[in-house]
Amino acid sequence: MSDSTTPPTSDDLTNTSSEVCPQPLVVDAHDVIKRFGEREVLRSVTLHVAPHDVVSLIGASGSGKSTLLRCLNLLERIDGGRISLFGQDLADPDVRGELVRRHVGIVFQAFNLFPHKNVLDNVTLGPTKALQVDRKVAEEKAMDLLSRFGLKDKAAEYPDRLSGGQQQRVAIVRAIAMEPELLLLDEITSALDPELVAEVLDVVRELAQGGMTMLLATHEMNFARDVSTKVCFLADGEIAEMGTPAQIFTAPQDPRTQQFLRSLTAAGRL
Amino acid sequence: MVTSPHTDTPTSATKDASTRTLTKRRSALWRNAQRAPRLISLASVALIAIALVLTFLFAPGAKTFQQTFLDPTELRETIFGNAGKNIAPIWGALLKNIELFLVAEPIILVLALGVALVRLSKSPLMTGPRIIAIMYVDVARGLPLILVVYAVYFGLPLTSIPVLSTMTYFQYGIICLVFCYTAYVSEVYRAGVMSVPNAQLLAGRAIGLTESQLLRNVTVPQAVRVVVAPLINDFVSLQKDTAIISVGSGVVEIMSQAHIDQSIWFRDTPFIIAGLFFLVMCVPLTRIADAVLARDLRTRLSGSPVTPRRRWSARASAESMATVLQP
Numbered sequence: 001m002s003d004s005t006t007p008p009t010s011d012d013l014t015n016t017s018s019e020v021c022p023q024p025l026v027v028d029a030h031d032v033i034k035r036f037g038e039r040e041v042l043r044s045v046t047l048h049v050a051p052h053d054v055v056s057l058i059g060a061s062g063s064g065k066s067t068l069l070r071c072l073n074l075l076e077r078i079d080g081g082r083i084s085l086f087g088q089d090l091a092d093p094d095v096r097g098e099l100v101r102r103h104v105g106i107v108f109q110a111f112n113l114f115p116h117k118n119v120l121d122n123v124t125l126g127p128t129k130a131l132q133v134d135r136k137v138a139e140e141k142a143m144d145l146l147s148r149f150g151l152k153d154k155a156a157e158y159p160d161r162l163s164g165g166q167q168q169r170v171a172i173v174r175a176i177a178m179e180p181e182l183l184l185l186d187e188i189t190s191a192l193d194p195e196l197v198a199e200v201l202d203v204v205r206e207l208a209q210g211g212m213t214m215l216l217a218t219h220e221m222n223f224a225r226d227v228s229t230k231v232c233f234l235a236d237g238e239i240a241e242m243g244t245p246a247q248i249f250t251a252p253q254d255p256r257t258q259q260f261l262r263s264l265t266a267a268g269r270l
Numbered sequence: 271m272v273t274s275p276h277t278d279t280p281t282s283a284t285k286d287a288s289t290r291t292l293t294k295r296r297s298a299l300w301r302n303a304q305r306a307p308r309l310i311s312l313a314s315v316a317l318i319a320i321a322l323v324l325t326f327l328f329a330p331g332a333k334t335f336q337q338t339f340l341d342p343t344e345l346r347e348t349i350f351g352n353a354g355k356n357i358a359p360i361w362g363a364l365l366k367n368i369e370l371f372l373v374a375e376p377i378i379l380v381l382a383l384g385v386a387l388v389r390l391s392k393s394p395l396m397t398g399p400r401i402i403a404i405m406y407v408d409v410a411r412g413l414p415l416i417l418v419v420y421a422v423y424f425g426l427p428l429t430s431i432p433v434l435s436t437m438t439y440f441q442y443g444i445i446c447l448v449f450c451y452t453a454y455v456s457e458v459y460r461a462g463v464m465s466v467p468n469a470q471l472l473a474g475r476a477i478g479l480t481e482s483q484l485l486r487n488v489t490v491p492q493a494v495r496v497v498v499a500p501l502i503n504d505f506v507s508l509q510k511d512t513a514i515i516s517v518g519s520g521v522v523e524i525m526s527q528a529h530i531d532q533s534i535w536f537r538d539t540p541f542i543i544a545g546l547f548f549l550v551m552c553v554p555l556t557r558i559a560d561a562v563l564a565r566d567l568r569t570r571l572s573g574s575p576v577t578p579r580r581r582w583s584a585r586a587s588a589e590s591m592a593t594v595l596q597p
């Protein structure tokens with residue numbers, strides 16, 4: 001991925017209703033289609049993320065949130081439509097997956113830390129190998145980040161000795177140690193015990209305040225309402241509704257959104 | 271129990287003391303619980319040992335058995351040789367087995383890696399080689415080594431293929447071992463690589479590693495842990511199968527030497543000696559394999575090396591568990 005910052009075309013900007021900004025969009029996905037075999041998991045998804053946006057993807061299980069995130073950093077290839085990141089079309093034959101992923105971090109639901117490496121090595125692997133940063137420099141930076149998120153004394157531990165919340169914070173640090181311009185968070189609190197959720201969400205909140213552009217799939221509705229600049233409701237592989245948190249959570253228009261929010265309220269999650 | 275007038279809560283001292291005796295009783299129970307299984311296993315070992323010795327000494331036919339398999343003179347002459355009777359010492363032949371093993375093993379380890387990589391590759395360009403590799407592994411694993419030995423020893427010299435038809439029997443032996451064992455070892459490698467969870471590959475890609483960086487930093491280090499124990503198993507098996515190489519060839523390894531010795535006395539003591547030599551070579555290896563496997567099971571999920579502290583804490587938690595379970 002080059003650092004080219006070609007401004008997005010006027011078409012692209014007119015499509016975005018809410019934000020018209022001079023910088024190129026971080027994510028500009030248009031009519032994205034993704035199939036697994038016969039099943040169409042994403043059906044014509046159009047999504048825009050501007051710099052410093054925090055966009056929440058909400059929706060029922062199986063609605064395609066994870067799939068959409070993985071398509072954005074080329075962990076999955078799309079079957080139709082177009083995705084541009086920072087003004088660069090991902091379909092371009094020059095675009096290589098690993099180059100895209102050096103600019104787009106992702107944190108998984110299940111942490112996926114490397115069990116054979118200690119916390120510090122987990123964090124420095126990307127910078128030293130993929131970005132060829134000097135080991136000393138990478139380690140200093142990693143220690144800075146770890147202390148910032150209260151993990152300084154865990155640097156030498158192996159992942160299995162950490163609590164779930166600590167593991168997930170390490171996974172976030174591992175992702176941001178690459179200094180990504182976009183951070184994808186895929187239900188990062190779903191595998192955690194309730195009392196550990198807050199410490200992880202605090203990290204995300206801090207990143208949002210620091211201006212990190214983020215796209216997060218989440219089932220934590222209160223958090224989504226709190227932290228997002230924009231909320232997208234996904235249903236059956238389509239974006240059924242998109243808007244500010246206030247619009248989506250207090251005055252949803254689409255019947256599917258209303259139904260989804262009603263069921264959440266009934267379950268006491270909203 | 272005397273309650274001190276100075277304490278505001280007279281019951282606390284009583285409670286303290288009773289807790290203390292209870293704790294003492296519990297740890298005594300815990301010690302007993304630990305001792306009992308040890309005594310039982312000791313008794314079971316002793317019983318089996320006595321039964322074995324009695325059978326060996328007094329069972330019907332025990333005398334003939336000892337003559338056939340354990341004649342003292344033959345034992346001695348088999349091991350050290352007897353120039354007068356033209357008997358070569360058997361350990362000389364054993365060196366041949368070790369030589370076969372030491373030459374074959376490195377070749378197998380390298381070739382098997384190649385076969386495994388071909389089978390693991392997903393590139394369409396490799397479809398042809400991949401099919402060949404699959405066929406080879408199926409055939410090599412399906413054929414008994416002895417059949418391969420016959421085919422190579424009697425077949426290859428009859429062909430007029432330049433190098434292959436004029437090799438020494440030692441080299442033919444190496445070919446046979448390599449042919450059969452490369453297939454097994456390649457499967458061990460492959461299983462090791464496939465045991466690395468897909469989530470780990472995703473995580474590696476997510477931080478921008480290229481496929482080869484992923485292989486070196488994520489896949490291989492995790493696969494190695496899984497592979498070591500089964501690899502040692504295959505070493506052990508290879509070491510034993512060097513005995514088959516002598517069949518119909520001029521390679522005098524330990525089996526053929528035992529055969530020669532046996533034809534002098536028409537009794538089987540030499541085979542016992544040969545067997546003992548194999549055990550001496552193989553048993554340490556199998557013990558290592560077991561130890562590695564045990565370590566592997568403990569660390570596979572955690573991925574961290576087992577430290578003394580960890581062992582201690584596992585034991586401590588078992589102890590506290592036992593304390594809790596006591597009435």
Ligand SMILES: Nc1ncnc2c1ncn2[C@@H]1O[C@H](COP(=O)(O)OP(=O)(O)OP(=O)(O)O)[C@@H](O)[C@H]1O
Binds near residue numbers: 036041062067
């Ligand atoms: N690799 C795959 N192969 C086949 N089908 C898949 C694959 N990955 C996902 N799917 C299917 O795609 C659909 C969307 O999955 P996805 O994981 O994106 O949902 P989600 O919105 O993230 O759900 P959840 O909230 O449970 O995480 C599901 O029906 C799933 O079964």
Ligand SMILES: [Mg+2]
Binds near residue numbers: 066067186187
């Ligand atoms: Mg998901």
